[in-house]
């Protein structure tokens with residue numbers, strides 16, 4: 130662990146995907162002294178791989194979304210990670226959840242119609258929520274809502290249409306056998322990260338910016354803030370002088386909740402091929418998505434979101450497990466119960482340095498991403514997934530936003546040097 134320097138050219142707050150991207154870009158420039166101040170004892174933030182049963186499990190980011198355009202895909206390959214390219218069938222195979230093939234086709238057609246309606250609505254002058262596009266009493270409304278909690282971490286009524294359609298999804302999703310978290314751990318190697326260094330105040334009133342922590346104070350000429358929007362909105366870090374625009378933008382981009390439960394599975398499941406997805410219920414918004422034997426592992430990965438995930442998180446792992454086992458037993462028969470045991474689970478909302486999973490924009494707040502990302506006085510820079518204009522809520526969006534902020538810092542330092 131790096132000790133705390135008393136002053137540096139650039140301090141990066143947060144060693145998640147954005148902070149690691151920013152610090153690597155600054156180090157590459159070779160001309161500036163840097164420190165990365167990280168509240169946790171580990172790097173990666175919302176990307177974290179664990180291995181409680183001997184094989185890697187990603188507690189946070191797992192998928193290289195838009196993998197064919199994702200800058201981390203070639204980096205992972207270059208570093209020798211094994212990239213799995215099997216396309217996931219997220220919420221398309223409803224026949225495994227007790228629906229007929231005809232119903233499954235209707236569902237897919239409904240999803241496509243929603244997607245077209247979202248693009249049309251986004252072109253209207255006034256923003257609105259995704260829920261306004263549902264047909265009243267529609268057969269698939271609850272499943273559309275559940276799907277929103279998995280994708281956005283929030284129910285349709287909370288999500289801005291304009292922001293939603295700005296996300297660029299190439300439809301290609303890959304993952305790393307070793308874990309996405311391990312990739313970021315590798316990318317952070319050799320960076321000057323000071324752990325257990327939670328910043329509580331950023332004093333940017335003087336000629337140097339002063340960053341206060343319980344461990345001490347660091348003075349920096351430039352700062353890149355990469356913490357989640359929750360940390361800014363809830364004033365875990367205070368800016369002095371205050372930055373009301375940043376606070377308002379962070380509040381307009383709250384973090385939704387998505388959690389994972391990992392279950393160990395003995396043997397195969399009847400009629401479910403390895404790697405297959407199941408939806409627990411097609412008629413309730415309180416349901417989980419399951420992947421059975423992913424990457425041929427003796428496990429089931431369960432994914433759930435929104436208010437339901439926040440409530441289950443408060444109840445704890447036993448409640449999560451019992452919910453999942455009941456749903457799976459309803460679909461596959463009671464015999465499966467005795468072949469499952471809980472392995473691990475997440476509680477991202479209670480995590481003090483995340484306070485949620487990933488950002489979505491409230492209706493009317495799509496433009497808050499640009500407000501949040503804008504530098505202050507050309508010396509306080511902002512990055513993190515919520516600052517990404519097109520890849521928000523993802524690890525690669527965070528990584529790219531970190532690189533953009535680092536380039537902004539380097540340009541501002543060159544400009545300041547030229548002025549002297």
Ligand SMILES: Cc1cc2nc3c(=O)[nH]c(=O)nc-3n(C[C@H](O)[C@H](O)[C@H](O)COP(=O)(O)OP(=O)(O)OC[C@H]3O[C@@H](n4cnc5c(N)ncnc54)[C@H](O)[C@@H]3O)c2cc1C
Nearest residue numbers: 143145146147168174175190191192328482513514523524
């Ligand atoms: C369950 C779940 C599933 C996901 N699935 C995917 C996926 O499949 N693919 C994908 O691309 N993305 C996924 N994501 C989203 C992805 O993990 C995040 O968008 C991304 O990792 C955010 O990176 P970041 O650098 O912006 O923020 P963070 O990773 O949160 O990094 C910020 C860092 O700042 C630190 N910090 C906070 N407060 C302070 C402070 N006061 N002082 C110092 N340090 C502080 C934190 O500890 C953290 O390390 C998922 C997330 C979750 C939770």
